Amino acid sequence: MTSHHGDPIRIALLGSTGSIGTQTVDVVRAHPDRFRLIAIAAGTNAQLLEAQIAEFRPQVASLDCDTMIEVSPQTQLLHGSEGLIECATVPGADIVVVATSGIASLRAVIEAAKLGRTIALANKEALVCAADVILPIARAHSAELRPVDSEHSAIWQAMGSLNRPDVRRLTLTASGGPFRTVSIEQMEAVTVHDALNHPTWTMGTKITIDSATLVNKGLEIIEAHRLFGIPYDRIDAVIHPESIVHSLVEFVDGSTIAQLSMPDMRLPIQYALTAPTHVDRTVPSLNLAEIGALTFEAVDHERFPALRLCVAAGEAGSSTSAALCASDEVAVDAFVNGRIRFVDIPTIIAKTLDRHSRCNMHSLDDVEAVLIEAGAVAQQLVAAL
Numbered sequence: 080m081t082s083h084h085g086d087p088i089r090i091a092l093l094g095s096t097g098s099i100g101t102q103t104v105d106v107v108r109a110h111p112d113r114f115r116l117i118a119i120a121a122g123t124n125a126q127l128l129e130a131q132i133a134e135f136r137p138q139v140a141s142l143d144c145d146t147m148i149e150v151s152p153q154t155q156l157l158h159g160s161e162g163l164i165e166c167a168t169v170p171g172a173d174i175v176v177v178a179t180s181g182i183a184s185l186r187a188v189i190e191a192a193k194l195g196r197t198i199a200l201a202n203k204e205a206l207v208c209a210a211d212v213i214l215p216i217a218r219a220h221s222a223e224l225r226p227v228d229s230e231h232s233a234i235w236q237a238m239g240s241l242n243r244p245d246v247r248r249l250t251l252t253a254s255g256g257p258f259r260t261v262s263i264e265q266m267e268a269v270t271v272h273d274a275l276n277h278p279t280w281t282m283g284t285k286i287t288i289d290s291a292t293l294v295n296k297g298l299e300i301i302e303a304h305r306l307f308g309i310p311y312d313r314i315d316a317v318i319h320p321e322s323i324v325h326s327l328v329e330f331v332d333g334s335t336i337a338q339l340s341m342p343d344m345r346l347p348i349q350y351a352l353t354a355p356t357h358v359d360r361t362v363p364s365l366n367l368a369e370i371g372a373l374t375f376e377a378v379d380h381e382r383f384p385a386l387r388l389c390v391a392a393g394e395a396g397s398s399t400s401a402a403l404c405a406s407d408e409v410a411v412d413a414f415v416n417g418r419i420r421f422v423d424i425p426t427i428i429a430k431t432l433d434r435h436s437r438c439n440m441h442s443l444d445d446v447e448a449v450l451i452e453a454g455a456v457a458q459q460l461v462a463a464l
Contacts, residue, residue, distance in 0.1 A: 232347035299390020
């Protein structure tokens with residue numbers, strides 16, 4: 080994807096007020112000659128959306144709630160899921176950045192894919208829950224999916240493309256989160272505050288808890304399988320506390336290529352917008368002498384049982400992966416609200432998956448039905464604890 084005649088790349092940004100969304104805005108702000116926001120959609124943060132509209136003057140903006148906000152005459156303001164779809168399909172967009180979480184934006188992703196758009200995905204649910212629906216549509220309409228996650232971006236950069244036959248193994252790195260060295264006994268008493276105290280990344284609540292349980296890494300392994308087509312038995316994770324090496328690709332001849340950078344999500348976001356070209360960014364260069372050492376250790380599956388649960392769910396297929404997402408969402412919410420302990424999160428997931436009956440999913444309605452059913456089972460399990 081290139082913009083025409085050196086014009087700015089025109090971006091539709093879904094989820095403009097969240098963590099990935101605001102960092103995407105930072106990237107656009109840093110390159111006003113290179114990028115132009117022509118559509119932005121937000122959830123309920125009306126105040127920030129209003130400020131973004133005033134700064135970037137997009138053609139269209141959408142707010143999930145009904146709050147009325149001040150917009151300039153050249154911006155059309157819409158609301159709800161229809162507004163999200165209008166932003167995703169705005170005429171003239173070169174790339175759609177999907178920075179929303181949850182399944183709310185999946186219909187918008189599908190409509191953008193039907194137009195053959197380039198889609199930069201930061202939304203886990205798209206490929207974890209709905210790959211069976213989204214990927215065939217993307218292929219049929221030649222829509223290009225680009226990863227935004229730092230791990231998948233690292234693999235993409237190391238491979239030089241999304242698909243090559245000479246890759247032997249993908250290794251995703253995980254910081255290990257705040258509980259890497261905490262004893263299993265101590266983990267029974269960890270608080271929400273402890274779990275949200277991530278050592279290297281600043282992210283939203285849900286993804287930070289998922290990083291502490293390593294569910295996040297499990298979801299990323301499922302995504303890597305679906306993005307790059309590598310079998311699960313050739314994708315693994317390694318603990319890397321410094322978060323400097325973002326992932327590694329081993330080729331069939333034994334050569335391994337890794338992507339290294341300071342932990343800053345704006346770098347993979349920017350690469351998703353400009354690939355295959357790397358463009359200037361005011362980011363500190365990597366000083367390996369100053370860092371001194373990069374360390375790696377195997378995942379302790381007793382401490383982090385959720386990782387194996389996630390990989391098994393991925394191997395079982397899309398409906399089981401969707402049940403995984405739904406049960407994790409319920410369990411994380413219950414933990415954050417003080418209803419269960421941190422160590423109960425993988426238990427809720429495991430018991431929900433035990434009760435799930437695998438099924439084929441041909442439409443988003445099928446995906447939503449699985450999510451609702453698994454979510455209800457997880458709620459019952461939480462209530463029973």
